[in-house]
Amino acid sequence: MNELIMAFVLCIFVLTILMTSRYFYLLDIKLQARKIMKRLDINIAELNYSFEQISYFYTLPSNITALKSARKENILIEYDYDSILFQQLKGIKIYVEQQDKHDLLLAYLTINDFRLPSLDVLMEEEKIDENSYLKISIYKLIHPVTIKQIKDEVYKQILIGRYDVMDDAMNEKIV
Amino acid sequence: MSTETFFLIFIGFSIFLAVFVNYIRFKVTTRLNKLFLIMSFSLLIVLQEYFFEVTSILTIISLIIISTFSFQIYVGLIISGVVAIYLALFTTKFNLFLLFTFIVLSIGTRFFTIFINKRKNEQELYKKLLVKNSKELNVYREVSIMMQRTYELERILKIIVTSVTAGHGLGFNRAMILLVINDGTRVQGKLGVGPMTADEGFVAWELITKNRYRLIDLIEMQDEDDQIDPQLNKLIKELDIKLEKGNFLFNALENEMPYIMNEIDKSDEIQSLFARLFNMEEFAVFPLITQGVKVGVLIIDNPVNKKPITSEAIDSVIPMANQAAIAIQQSHLYKQVENMAWKDGLTGLLNQRAFQTISEKYIATARKEALSLIMLDIDYFKNFNDTNGHLQGNQALIQVAQIIEKSVRKDDYAFRFGGEEFVILLPKTNEPEATAIAERIRVNIQEEKFQGGDKQPFGMLTVSLGVASTANLKTVTTNKLIETADQVLYEAKVFGRNNVKSYTELI
Numbered sequence: 001m002n003e004l005i006m007a008f009v010l011c012i013f014v015l016t017i018l019m020t021s022r023y024f025y026l027l028d029i030k031l032q033a034r035k036i037m038k039r040l041d042i043n044i045a046e047l048n049y050s051f052e053q054i055s056y057f058y059t060l061p062s063n064i065t066a067l068k069s070a071r072k073e074n075i076l077i078e079y080d081y082d083s084i085l086f087q088q089l090k091g092i093k094i095y096v097e098q099q100d101k102h103d104l105l106l107a108y109l110t111i112n113d114f115r116l117p118s119l120d121v122l123m124e125e126e127k128i129d130e131n132s133y134l135k136i137s138i139y140k141l142i143h144p145v146t147i148k149q150i151k152d153e154v155y156k157q158i159l160i161g162r163y164d165v166m167d168d169a170m171n172e173k174i175v
Numbered sequence: 176m177s178t179e180t181f182f183l184i185f186i187g188f189s190i191f192l193a194v195f196v197n198y199i200r201f202k203v204t205t206r207l208n209k210l211f212l213i214m215s216f217s218l219l220i221v222l223q224e225y226f227f228e229v230t231s232i233l234t235i236i237s238l239i240i241i242s243t244f245s246f247q248i249y250v251g252l253i254i255s256g257v258v259a260i261y262l263a264l265f266t267t268k269f270n271l272f273l274l275f276t277f278i279v280l281s282i283g284t285r286f287f288t289i290f291i292n293k294r295k296n297e298q299e300l301y302k303k304l305l306v307k308n309s310k311e312l313n314v315y316r317e318v319s320i321m322m323q324r325t326y327e328l329e330r331i332l333k334i335i336v337t338s339v340t341a342g343h344g345l346g347f348n349r350a351m352i353l354l355v356i357n358d359g360t361r362v363q364g365k366l367g368v369g370p371m372t373a374d375e376g377f378v379a380w381e382l383i384t385k386n387r388y389r390l391i392d393l394i395e396m397q398d399e400d401d402q403i404d405p406q407l408n409k410l411i412k413e414l415d416i417k418l419e420k421g422n423f424l425f426n427a428l429e430n431e432m433p434y435i436m437n438e439i440d441k442s443d444e445i446q447s448l449f450a451r452l453f454n455m456e457e458f459a460v461f462p463l464i465t466q467g468v469k470v471g472v473l474i475i476d477n478p479v480n481k482k483p484i485t486s487e488a489i490d491s492v493i494p495m496a497n498q499a500a501i502a503i504q505q506s507h508l509y510k511q512v513e514n515m516a517w518k519d520g521l522t523g524l525l526n527q528r529a530f531q532t533i534s535e536k537y538i539a540t541a542r543k544e545a546l547s548l549i550m551l552d553i554d555y556f557k558n559f560n561d562t563n564g565h566l567q568g569n570q571a572l573i574q575v576a577q578i579i580e581k582s583v584r585k586d587d588y589a590f591r592f593g594g595e596e597f598v599i600l601l602p603k604t605n606e607p608e609a610t611a612i613a614e615r616i617r618v619n620i621q622e623e624k625f626q627g628g629d630k631q632p633f634g635m636l637t638v639s640l641g642v643a644s645t646a647n648l649k650t651v652t653t654n655k656l657i658e659t660a661d662q663v664l665y666e667a668k669v670f671g672r673n674n675v676k677s678y679t680e681l682i
Contacts, residue, residue, distance in 0.1 A: 006223050006231035009189050016193035028201035048384035055306040117381040
């Protein structure tokens with residue numbers, strides 16, 4: 001009987017480990033990134049980045065129905081982790097939700113490609129190391145404002161692609 | 176306290192332990208992270224034994240799996256041994272079969288981990304390749320679309336260097352293009368994009384990300400601003416290099432293959448020159464060749480992030496270089512065809528067809544900004560031909576054309592209108608200004624020595640010129656402007672030739 005209860009305790013223990021590890025990983029990233037940024041007097045909002053590093057797997061604008069008819073609410077962002085036990089964010093997957101089908105993987109942004117010029121300068125000046133750079137860039141990437149901006153950008157790509165100039169009406173639609 | 180309550184407290188403690196371990200293990204190094212996890216399982220086993228006198232084999236198995244999964248098989252085996260000793264010393268559960276099971280479990284977990292890691296690494300590789308290839312494909316497609324939109328060499332060159340350097344593009348820090356001239360004996364610097372120093376590069380990079388510039392925006396920006404990377408372009412445009420056996424540019428073009436210069440070869444003067452001028456430490460050169468025609472070279476380097484140039488990076492540039500070579504060659508051919516259609520074959524001046532197009536463009540705005548026209552005719556040219564022969568006559572026409580080109584301003588257009596007649600179109604110019612330019616042409620021709628010119632009636636080759644301006648016309652059309660200038664020219668001939676007459680004088 002006791003053996004069975006201990007097995008139950010083990011299950012609870014393992015499940016708690018698995019279910020809270022991502023939360024605590026991201027919490028730690030946030031806390032450490034904030035600490036480093038405070039030391040270096042960096043404001044998260046002032047860290048510029050480029051959308052140009054997002055790799056699209058479809059030609060946009062596309063004739064695929066799911067992409068053609070996609071709305072901004074259909075764009076989903078999923079964090080891509082390296083391991084379930086020892087979390088490490090590798091990038092973000094950008095999906096387009098499809099009715100009655102699997103979500104369509106539209107684009108991917110690797111954390112290694114998510115470069116922030118201000119941090120590049122700090123690293124060149126040896127004020128931060130690669131590890132601190134990674135923490136701050138993950139924090140910036142998962143920041144709600146960045147996620148919203150990425151969704152807006154992806155939606156813009158779905159609507160007009162990369163080559164054409166956006167008119168005001170289109171801009172309003174995206175915003 | 177009842178046993179049930181105690182169990183509930185223990186479950187609560189287990190949850191707390193798991194949360195606490197997760198809270199602290201991400202704050203430390205990966206190695207310590209793994210160690211904390213193993214320690215938390217060990218603590219759970221000890222507490223189970225201490226409080227409930229239960230040796231949970233399942234928890235022990237979990238510990239061995241986690242240990243082997245986190246570290247190597249040796250750690251799994253050590254943990255198995257430690258657990259076996261623990262069981263032998265503090266419990267009654269130890270037996271050799273259990274030890275054997277732990278060892279097999281550890282080995283099995285290790286093999287399973289290797290299998291999982293292999294699959295995971297494969298998936299990572301596929302993902303990496305997918306992302307890389309998708310990105311490259313997008314760049315090629317984008318560049319191809321932009322190149323198809325133009326035949327202008329300057330714009331094509333801008334597209335190439337920007338695509339190679341932009342973040343969305345292939346991501347090199349700097350690129351420059353040199354084109355082959357003089358039937359393949361020399362290369363001349365044409366255009367470059369990129370910083371001269373790392374600091375300059377960081378400033379540009381910050382600006383690009385701040386304004387969220389796309390590749391197309393960067394190219395459009397360069398169209399608007401001729402002064403992009405002025406210091407770099409000044410140095411590039413001064414480059415005029417002889418293609419000699421042994422230098423790296425010659426080798427790349429001759430062997431039709433790219434080269435990575437990981438270190439500057441000081442025995443190659445040209446490499447040393449590039450290193451000195453552009454502070455290069457490592458760079459790569461790509462020949463731009465299409466259908467056997469050597470059109471130029473593309474040079475790339477990374478002076479900002481100092482990222483080594485790999486063979487993989489070279490492979491990603493090759494399709495772009497091939498595409499660039501085709502576009503440049505097409506632009507050359509288009510220019511040749513345009514020249515043939517727009518230029519006079521003998522003198523190299525613009526022809527009547529070009530006059531129709533260009534004059535229509537300026538006549539449209541001639542009411543706001545005066546447009547003047549000079550009509551020029553060589554005096555007694557039939558006599559010149561009869562006396563000196565047609566070949567000498569052609570030579571004289573070429574010489575006259577050259578003098579006209581030297582005598583007019585940068586924004587003026589000179590045309591051969593047919594036979595010995597020439598026209599000069601002067602945008603934004605009133606009649607007195609045009610008359611002064613006509614006089615300058617007349618004097619320059621009079622002072623020029625033409626072979627056989629001494630046999631002309633005046634003892635030299637001379638011209639007569641008629642000047643008209645839209646400012647003095649009631650009806651502003653191209654035909655009216657020509658007709659007026661022609662009438663004035665006729666008056667100049669009547670007046671005695673070798674002179675300039677204007678419409679104002681005539682009326």
